Amino acid sequence: MEKVYINSIGSISAQKTFDNNDFLEEITPYEDTVISAIEPNYKDFIPPAAARRMAKGIKMGVVASKIALEEAHLTDIDAIITGTGMGCVRDSEKFVTAILDNNEQFLTPTSFIQSTHNTVAGQIALGIGCKGYNFTYVHSSISFESALMDALMQLECREAENILVGGVDESGEHTNAIHKLIKHIKPEKVHSNKLLHSNTVGAVFGEGANFFVLSNNKQEFSYAQVLDVKTYNTLAKPELMAVLKAFLKENELSEADIDVLISGNNGDIDYDDYYLDLTNGPFKNTQQVYYKHLSGEFNTASAFGFWLGAKILKTQHTPSAITLNTFRANKIESILLYNQYRGKNHSFTLLRRC
Amino acid sequence: MVAESRSHFTINLTLDNRKIMSTGVAITGMGIISAIGNNVAENYSALLKKRTGISHISKIDTVHKGSIMVGEIEFTNGELEAILGLGPNNNYSRTALLGAIAAKEAIADAKITNIKAYRTGLISSTSVGGMDMTEKFYYDYLESGDNRRYIEGHHAGDSTEKIAEQLGLDQSLVTTISTACSSAANAIMFGARLIKSGKLDRVIVGGADCLSKFTINGFNTLMILSNTYNTPFDENRKGLNLGEAAAYLVLESEFLVKKEDKKVLGYVVGYGNANDAYHQTASSENGDGATLAMEKALAVAGLVPKDIDYINAHGTATGNNDLSEGRAIIRVFGEEVPEFSSTKAYTGHTLAAAGAIEAVYAVLALQNNIIYPNLNFKTPMKEFALVPETSLKEKVLNTVLSNSLGFGGNCSTLIFSK
Numbered sequence: 001m002e003k004v005y006i007n008s009i010g011s012i013s014a015q016k017t018f019d020n021n022d023f024l025e026e027i028t029p030y031e032d033t034v035i036s037a038i039e040p041n042y043k044d045f046i047p048p049a050a051a052r053r054m055a056k057g058i059k060m061g062v063v064a065s066k067i068a069l070e071e072a073h074l075t076d077i078d079a080i081i082t083g084t085g086m087g088c089v090r091d092s093e094k095f096v097t098a099i100l101d102n103n104e105q106f107l108t109p110t111s112f113i114q115s116t117h118n119t120v121a122g123q124i125a126l127g128i129g130c131k132g133y134n135f136t137y138v139h140s141s142i143s144f145e146s147a148l149m150d151a152l153m154q155l156e157c158r159e160a161e162n163i164l165v166g167g168v169d170e171s172g173e174h175t176n177a178i179h180k181l182i183k184h185i186k187p188e189k190v191h192s193n194k195l196l197h198s199n200t201v202g203a204v205f206g207e208g209a210n211f212f213v214l215s216n217n218k219q220e221f222s223y224a225q226v227l228d229v230k231t232y233n234t235l236a237k238p239e240l241m242a243v244l245k246a247f248l249k250e251n252e253l254s255e256a257d258i259d260v261l262i263s264g265n266n267g268d269i270d271y272d273d274y275y276l277d278l279t280n281g282p283f284k285n286t287q288q289v290y291y292k293h294l295s296g297e298f299n300t301a302s303a304f305g306f307w308l309g310a311k312i313l314k315t316q317h318t319p320s321a322i323t324l325n326t327f328r329a330n331k332i333e334s335i336l337l338y339n340q341y342r343g344k345n346h347s348f349t350l351l352r353r354c
Numbered sequence: 355m356v357a358e359s360r361s362h363f364t365i366n367l368t369l370d371n372r373k374i375m376s377t378g379v380a381i382t383g384m385g386i387i388s389a390i391g392n393n394v395a396e397n398y399s400a401l402l403k404k405r406t407g408i409s410h411i412s413k414i415d416t417v418h419k420g421s422i423m424v425g426e427i428e429f430t431n432g433e434l435e436a437i438l439g440l441g442p443n444n445n446y447s448r449t450a451l452l453g454a455i456a457a458k459e460a461i462a463d464a465k466i467t468n469i470k471a472y473r474t475g476l477i478s479s480t481s482v483g484g485m486d487m488t489e490k491f492y493y494d495y496l497e498s499g500d501n502r503r504y505i506e507g508h509h510a511g512d513s514t515e516k517i518a519e520q521l522g523l524d525q526s527l528v529t530t531i532s533t534a535c536s537s538a539a540n541a542i543m544f545g546a547r548l549i550k551s552g553k554l555d556r557v558i559v560g561g562a563d564c565l566s567k568f569t570i571n572g573f574n575t576l577m578i579l580s581n582t583y584n585t586p587f588d589e590n591r592k593g594l595n596l597g598e599a600a601a602y603l604v605l606e607s608e609f610l611v612k613k614e615d616k617k618v619l620g621y622v623v624g625y626g627n628a629n630d631a632y633h634q635t636a637s638s639e640n641g642d643g644a645t646l647a648m649e650k651a652l653a654v655a656g657l658v659p660k661d662i663d664y665i666n667a668h669g670t671a672t673g674n675n676d677l678s679e680g681r682a683i684i685r686v687f688g689e690e691v692p693e694f695s696s697t698k699a700y701t702g703h704t705l706a707a708a709g710a711i712e713a714v715y716a717v718l719a720l721q722n723n724i725i726y727p728n729l730n731f732k733t734p735m736k737e738f739a740l741v742p743e744t745s746l747k748e749k750v751l752n753t754v755l756s757n758s759l760g761f762g763g764n765c766s767t768l769i770f771s772k
Contacts, residue, residue: 080629085509087532092568096489099571104417112572113635113761116481117510117532122762125629131646134629134764135540138483138532139511146529150544153551178495178505233476233518233528243525299509344515 001156002216005354006223006310010067010166012037012060013208013295013304020071023311024319027294031191034176034205035296053110054123055088057170060209061120062127065164069128071221072213078160079133080121081150082168083143085299087117089172097174120168133160141341142231143167144210144303145349149229155216166211167300176205184342186267195267195293196324203266206296210303212310218354223310224335227251227350235346240277244338247348255282259329260312262305264339266292271343278338279324287332288324302339302347309335309351378621379546380611381770382556383464383604385456386714388701389425389597393459398718401726402746406700408583408595416567422579424565425597425702427452438520445503447484450513452600453562454520460558461521464604464616472555472610475527476518477545478602479537479561481706483510486566513562527554532706535668535760536627537561538601539709539768543625545605555610560602560710569596569705576635578672584703586669586696587676587742589733594670597702601710603717620717623753624657624769626650635761636674641682643765644668644757648686651755651767659687661753662769664725666712667742668757669696670703679759680740695728695743709758709766716754716770723751 011017015028018040028038037060042051045063054062061082069077086092091114098107113119118136125134133154137146144167151163179185186202195204214226228251235243248254261283265275279288289312295304312318316332337349386393389407390400400407407425411418414426429437434451435444446454457476461469484507491501506512514530527548531540538561545559563569573579573596580593611618628650630643637643652659668679683691697715704711719725728742751772758766 085511087510092485095572096485096492096568099489099567100492104567104571107571107575109572109575109635112568112575115572116534116761118534118760118762118764119634121533122629122634122764125631125763126634129631131629131631131642133627134533134762135531135544135627136533136762137529138480138509139514139528139530140509142529143511153547153553157551174492178502181495181499182502182505231527231529232525233515234524234526236525239525345511 002158004152004155004226005215005218006212006226007215007219008068008071008213009223009307009310010064010211011307012039012064014038014206015294018067020067023315023317024321027321029192031189032204033186033189034171036171037208055091055114057088057168058114058120058123061166061168062123064209064211065124065166068164068211068213074162074213076128076130077162077164079154079163080124080130081135081147081163081165082121083137083147083300084117084120084168085138085140085143086169088114088119088170089175090170091115093172093174139345140299141302141339141345142347144300145229145231145347151214152226152229155214158216161217162213162215164211165214166209167303168209169207169298169300171205171207192293196265198267199269201268201270203268203297206298206301208295208304210307222354224313225352225354227352229347229349232346234344237274240274244348251350258283258286258334258336259332260287260289260335262289262309262335262337263324264292264302264305265290266297274340285327287327287329289318289322290324291322294321305337305339306349309337313351313353378608378623379549380606380618381603381620381622381717382606382616382618383460384619384714384717385459385463386601386711387427387452387456388599388704388711389427390700394714401700404727404729406729408702414565416570418570422570423582423595425595426565427598443503445507446516447507447513448486448564449480449483449562450516452564453478453513453517456600457517457521457558457602460602460604469522474523475548475554475557476514476523477529477531477541477557477559478514478517479531479541479706480510480513480563481532481534481537482563482566482569484508484512485568486564489567533760533764534762535705535708536758536764536766537706537709539758539766540627542603542622542709542713542768543627543766546622546625549605549607556604556606558602558604561707562600563598563705563707565596565598580671583730584671584699585730586671586698586728587680587735587740588731589735591671591673591676593672595702597704599701599704599707599711601707601714603713620720621771622768623771624651624655626654626767628765630763630765632763637678637759639678641678643763644679644682644759645685647765647767648682651769655769657753660690662692662755663749663751664692664719664754665694666716666754666756667694667696668759669698671698675759677737679757680735680738684738691740693725693743693747695726697726699729712756713768716756719754720751720770720772723748725749
């Protein structure tokens, strides 16, 4: 089986991450229950007329993918595989609102078209004229990991050489309002620094797009090697350790081989105990990193975690804003990512220095 | 750089064929619910009797009731909940209800009694997800707590999670694909690849989509809905009829089939996915994406066009699809186009479920050596000489090719064999 590398990255998040030369040198702190992406000047990437018509999710996805393709020195790609939990949810909201408010009359198709989940992958293909494999996964917090798994399978078997993989989700007003009502969003504003000590239920919602060129051709500019990814629809807490051990063993690793744990904690007291089992358990004396205080929680937030892992392995540097404990690995060879949302849709991802 | 990577891609596809051909992906169970029947037997019977499921909207609360024609499933949500034994406080969207019923039939058909006995996954697909409940309670959610349990049921993965729960599938690979009208074909493709790569021993694959005001009005604004019965590949076609449906297939590895001495209904032997990269909703005039998808599927199957005995076309009966798909078929098959037909005049276009519905029909065609008629066809299109099969035809079938083409340029082809 071929090895698979992360050859380039492109990130739009609630931090200023769209410049690949930076690595969280400047942190934007928040004190809120919902946070927005810091957007680049889209005109630098997309013709203004086209950008005006595009939903925010499309713009973020198209630009993040452009940044990634440019860094990989590619103009075309064998496949485009995206993950999105909600698609362009603002357009879904717009179309439902129009249907209800005007009693199904006077509707225009634009928001309906943009609301389909595969619209970002379709627009990226359209933009670069890519007629290759094109897939979109839409499964809550493993949307990105499903895309990643698909890409790994193709690259490992040399069915493709370069695949664009990404996760994208935008935040919508009505969606946020109703998720606040059912307490999936925190009841009170919380400062980024205090997220894990909020002692409240729910998460701080965010949005963003994180795209990567994965390849079986290692380049001098490659970020990391992707060893494996695995997802589980359910995972009872008592099973977590055994399942993790088995996953590591499949990759001929043990807990002691992990230099950095990237943990998906979002400060929800009802579900963060999954992470605590790892951070207070076998990885107690391992360097730990967290990120949802910077990115917010969304269905493809774990793609931001993946971005962090790639950055850490390439730079061998861990920005202070993401440290979860005081341990510092001398040399970072292997990184484990763990994520779940509301106790469901768990994922383990393994990255290695290349 | 680009040209180079393309040529590698082709070579690799060919190299991969040998490996693929030695490990066929067996289909061991099927389940379906559509406007023409609540299970596999009822669907097959309706196909033989040329009985369409298309009628004026009668069940969905919309201003288009009585005017727009669709393929509705007879059961109400309450009846579906009763079949599944769900309590009054469940938060199943109609998509989840339909999906659970079809998936359970597939599992029973495959005679799976212990779902945990082997590494089993579920790859489902949907385009509308829980939108039926969202549009119903959109403002109500803000006012009252009565129906807020449905908020969690909105996202596209929710129906899949519920199907997994109904099947008793936990700690497993469970995910959802949404690529508009090609979704379920892609779920079958991904499932087949998971089996072939050895990541799973068996996988339930398919899709579900219920009708909603959202999709009916969406397609209505695109002005591609017919005001009468849809007529695929007819010169005077006026557009599509939407339909609701769910269908699932059980795929198992060769190893498991031998070990358990399973009855095999058919095999997934080829699959191809490509993007038209032409327009966000329309297909290119020459059907580039569909051509590529069919060519890739043939390459993966190690077949040449003349090996295909029947094409179950996407054939939505929109002006754009049938022209684009027809041209693609001619590009791939040349002068020797095998018998083809679209079954959309029976079921309507069931969007994300369509690829799975038609996969079930393809397997039934192989099992019974039957080609289904393309209902409502009268006049050949002026652009080419393609004429679909219009009567029920008996023919020895060894391979069936099925197309699913959609929004976002997503084009998929599956090839099934005996």
